Amino acid sequence: MRFSATVTVRLRPGIADPEGSTIERAVSALGIAGVSGVRGGRSFTFEVEADSESAATAVAVDVATRLLSNPVIEDHAVSIEAK
Amino acid sequence: MRFSATVTVRLRPGIADPEGSTIERAVSALGIAGVSGVRGGRSFTFEVEADSESAATAVAVDVATRLLSNPVIEDHAVSIEAK
Numbered sequence: 001m002r003f004s005a006t007v008t009v010r011l012r013p014g015i016a017d018p019e020g021s022t023i024e025r026a027v028s029a030l031g032i033a034g035v036s037g038v039r040g041g042r043s044f045t046f047e048v049e050a051d052s053e054s055a056a057t058a059v060a061v062d063v064a065t066r067l068l069s070n071p072v073i074e075d076h077a078v079s080i081e082a083k
Numbered sequence: 084m085r086f087s088a089t090v091t092v093r094l095r096p097g098i099a100d101p102e103g104s105t106i107e108r109a110v111s112a113l114g115i116a117g118v119s120g121v122r123g124g125r126s127f128t129f130e131v132e133a134d135s136e137s138a139a140t141a142v143a144v145d146v147a148t149r150l151l152s153n154p155v156i157e158d159h160a161v162s163i164e165a166k
Contacts, residue, residue, distance in 0.1 A: 008126050010126070020127075020129075023127070023150065023151070024129075026150055027146055027150060030149060032145055032146060032149075034131055034132040034133055034142060035129055035130070035131055035132075035142065035146060036129065036132070037129055038127060038128070038129040039127065039128050040126075040127055041125070041126040041127065041128070042123065042124070042125055042126060043093070043123075043124040043125060043126035044103075044106070044123055044124065045093070045120075045121070045122050045124070046103075046107075046119065046120055046121040046122070047118070048117055048118055049118075049119070050117055059115060059116075059117060062115055063110055063115060063118060067106065067109055067110060067113065068106070
């Protein structure tokens with residue numbers, strides 16, 4: 001079976017995010033009001049060929065932890081959907 | 084009212100994604116099988132102070148189109164949630 005996986009990687013709360021701060025200043029400079037707490041992150045999509053949804057989830061979590069995120073400073077969220 | 088906004092920016096289909104290709108090769112090199120079609124992207128979260136959900140959505144779409152994405156090569160998706 002074929003599954004679509006989405007892995008979102010974000011900095012852990014409390015870790016400084018200079019990209020987010022820069023975006024926040026740029027939002028103000030553009031004259032857009034009411035925006036705060038901007039945090040940047042990365043989002044990856046891929047397809048997984050596996051026998052079951054739990055096997056596909058295991059593969060996606062493996063990719064997320066070993067390759068896509070730095071567990072010292074980042075959290076990741078994995079979602080799997082059958083195609 | 085306070086809303087949480089998430090903006091996901093991805094390369095449009097057909098645009099070459101060297102980051103995704105590199106990750107795909109690294110996945111194989113790690114011995115993880117069954118993964119294909121890796122695409123990278125960015126995900127931003129922020130808070131919006133607005134009178135209604137539609138006003139908050141308008142602000143988030145404005146930020147996404149004017150600041151966070153390059154419409155020539157990227158698509159964006161905006162989601163809004165009341166806090």
